[in-house]
Amino acid sequence: MNDRLAGIYAASITPVDEDGRVDVPRLLGHLRWLLQRGCHGVAVFGTTGEATSFPVAERRRALEAVVEAGIDPQRLMVGVGCTNRDDTLELARHARGLGVADLLILPPFFYKNVPDEGLYRAFAEVLDGLDDGARLVLYHIPQVSGVPVTFPVIERLRRRDPVRVAGIKDSSGDLGHTLRLIDSFPGLAVFSGSDRHLLDNLRRGGAGVITAGNNLVADWSRRVWDAHRAGRAAEAESWMTKVATVRAILESRPVVSALKAVLAAGRGDPALERVRPPLVELPASAREELLAELDAAGFSYEPADFTAVAD
Amino acid sequence: MNDRLAGIYAASITPVDEDGRVDVPRLLGHLRWLLQRGCHGVAVFGTTGEATSFPVAERRRALEAVVEAGIDPQRLMVGVGCTNRDDTLELARHARGLGVADLLILPPFFYKNVPDEGLYRAFAEVLDGLDDGARLVLYHIPQVSGVPVTFPVIERLRRRDPVRVAGIKDSSGDLGHTLRLIDSFPGLAVFSGSDRHLLDNLRRGGAGVITAGNNLVADWSRRVWDAHRAGRAAEAESWMTKVATVRAILESRPVVSALKAVLAAGRGDPALERVRPPLVELPASAREELLAELDAAGFSYEPADFTAVAD
Numbered sequence: 075m076n077d078r079l080a081g082i083y084a085a086s087i088t089p090v091d092e093d094g095r096v097d098v099p100r101l102l103g104h105l106r107w108l109l110q111r112g113c114h115g116v117a118v119f120g121t122t123g124e125a126t127s128f129p130v131a132e133r134r135r136a137l138e139a140v141v142e143a144g145i146d147p148q149r150l151m152v153g154v155g156c157t158n159r160d161d162t163l164e165l166a167r168h169a170r171g172l173g174v175a176d177l178l179i180l181p182p183f184f185y186k187n188v189p190d191e192g193l194y195r196a197f198a199e200v201l202d203g204l205d206d207g208a209r210l211v212l213y214h215i216p217q218v219s220g221v222p223v224t225f226p227v228i229e230r231l232r233r234r235d236p237v238r239v240a241g242i243k244d245s246s247g248d249l250g251h252t253l254r255l256i257d258s259f260p261g262l263a264v265f266s267g268s269d270r271h272l273l274d275n276l277r278r279g280g281a282g283v284i285t286a287g288n289n290l291v292a293d294w295s296r297r298v299w300d301a302h303r304a305g306r307a308a309e310a311e312s313w314m315t316k317v318a319t320v321r322a323i324l325e326s327r328p329v330v331s332a333l334k335a336v337l338a339a340g341r342g343d344p345a346l347e348r349v350r351p352p353l354v355e356l357p358a359s360a361r362e363e364l365l366a367e368l369d370a371a372g373f374s375y376e377p378a379d380f381t382a383v384a385d
Numbered sequence: 386m387n388d389r390l391a392g393i394y395a396a397s398i399t400p401v402d403e404d405g406r407v408d409v410p411r412l413l414g415h416l417r418w419l420l421q422r423g424c425h426g427v428a429v430f431g432t433t434g435e436a437t438s439f440p441v442a443e444r445r446r447a448l449e450a451v452v453e454a455g456i457d458p459q460r461l462m463v464g465v466g467c468t469n470r471d472d473t474l475e476l477a478r479h480a481r482g483l484g485v486a487d488l489l490i491l492p493p494f495f496y497k498n499v500p501d502e503g504l505y506r507a508f509a510e511v512l513d514g515l516d517d518g519a520r521l522v523l524y525h526i527p528q529v530s531g532v533p534v535t536f537p538v539i540e541r542l543r544r545r546d547p548v549r550v551a552g553i554k555d556s557s558g559d560l561g562h563t564l565r566l567i568d569s570f571p572g573l574a575v576f577s578g579s580d581r582h583l584l585d586n587l588r589r590g591g592a593g594v595i596t597a598g599n600n601l602v603a604d605w606s607r608r609v610w611d612a613h614r615a616g617r618a619a620e621a622e623s624w625m626t627k628v629a630t631v632r633a634i635l636e637s638r639p640v641v642s643a644l645k646a647v648l649a650a651g652r653g654d655p656a657l658e659r660v661r662p663p664l665v666e667l668p669a670s671a672r673e674e675l676l677a678e679l680d681a682a683g684f685s686y687e688p689a690d691f692t693a694v695a696d
Contacts, residue, residue, distance in 0.1 A: 126493070158439055159405060160439070160440040184438075185529065186531070188664065351503050351507035354502045
């Protein structure tokens with residue numbers, strides 16, 4: 075269904091077991107829940123998914139298990155960007171082998187202030203190593219990675235390969251930047267990384283969102299999407315307000331830990347709270363405050379609704 | 386000789402072959418040259434060594450080859466810090482298995498603004514996985530990693546394990562910070578990452594330097610060290626001025642590319658210029674300008690002097 079590379083995506087959390095490994099059964103349960111709650115797709119092993127806290131072999135193992143358990147690889151976007159070409163290509167080819175087309179790719183993120191030429195080369199050598207069916211979604215999250223994906227680099231990459239350089243996730247939190255991307259690169263699927271920008275993104279012709287908040291409110295985001303497409307502007311705005319409120323509540327916390335705390339509480343499953351260092355779990359008092367704020371914002375955890383259609 | 390964990394270290398460059406892999410013969414040649422030029426030890430796979438641009442398997446392979454070729458593992462410090470525990474431990478244990486004691490460890494460097502508790506846990510779980518003979522040298526290079534190694538974290542780690550938490554490399558470029566580290570943590574080997582701070586470091590009781598500049602001027606740095614220890618202050622200062630001048634010339638360039646350009650020119654070996662993306666080689670004009678500035682500063686490349694003694 076995602077030929078167009080667009081929609082409501084959750085940037086999934088990654089449950090962790092007692093040994094610090096990916097907790098595959100809980101990941102699988104969460105992905106199913108997200109798809110049933112209305113996500114067009116789910117991005118795994120992004121920033122919210124603590125991707126960089128797991129080694130390549132662990133990320134491969136988890137993705138394999140997820141696809142073998144029946145999650146449609148066409149509805150997955152997989153984070154593959156590492157600091158070196160070999161790891162990035164290993165993850166990307168592995169995902170391709172499982173039928174995943176969409177690859178979310180961080181720039182190499184150790185060195186800072188790197189020249190555009192170097193950044194371009196880093197992406198280009200990944201492209202050189204991938205098959206024709208791969209679709210790269212460039213990952214712009216400078217406040218975390220420290221390495222912006224600049225306009226000149228996007229332009230060169232698009233000139234080189236307008237099909238496989240298919241999208242960008244703009245997690246800068248700067249709506250103006252997102253709108254400039256949409257205006258500047260027709261045909262590029264521009265996703266917002268902030269839930270706040272969903273409706274602005276869609277109105278400008280963007281591709282949608284890939285967000286942390288959708289771990290909780292994918293169903294609301296989906297209502298924004300559906301209402302927007304049906305031309306029901308007031309309804310879209312009304313849901314948008316609710317989504318933005320939840321996002322604001324999350325943003326004032328360490329987001330990954332906050333999401334896991336809420337999901338753990340909702341599912342009555344304390345194991346879901348675990349994060350990998352260098353992140354830490356929310357203290358109990360902070361968790362209670364968070365849950366109270368979300369409750370006041372109208373959010374309540376709902377178990378998976380297996381009859382929902384996620385198209 | 387390095388029971389004390391102190392001295393003049395070069396943070397070695399890593400030569401790269403045509404396929405982007407570690408060029409082991411050239412790395413070996415360079416390490417031998419550095420040791421012959423007066424380095425007490427050499428740090429491999431740090432920032433100057435483009436560590437993060439190579440996958441774990443490649444770093445293992447190169448280190449193995451270097452030790453098998455006869456480089457004394459006691460004179461090596463090996464960069465092991467990755468964004469995840471498993472990769473860090475794999476590199477650290479591998480180095481330990483080869484007889485390397487000193488492990489230079491970056492904090493997990495993807496997430497920013499992480500709490501001290503999370504940073505502490507990340508280092509602690511590495512300590513938990515290592516044997517008694519390992520010596521961690523914490524790597525503080527916030528302008529690149531984006532993640533400072535804070536005083537409270539150092540303090541907790543030292544309390545937990547005063548033997549194995551043996552040192553820190555302060556590459557912040559902030560001399561005041563280095564001096565505070567020396568004053569605050571008696572018994573901790575505090576290395577400066579800037580060549581400029583060598584003599585100030587030694588005078589305050591620091592452990593020495595681990596620097597990019599020593600890829601070129603290890604012999605001068607060694608003269609600073611020797612003169613300082615012999616109480617010949619004027620001589621130490623005189624050599625220090627020369628070292629600082631070269632450092633200033635390097636600092637106004639992309640340092641890794643600049644070092645490789647100078648070494649390639651000195652050895653008449655253009656292959657040495659190669660860097661991995663996201664770094665790029667110096668353009669020819671910039672290289673000529675750099676060589677002219679170094680020449681004016683009194684630097685000239687000298688082939689290995691196989692009779693030099695490196696104590």
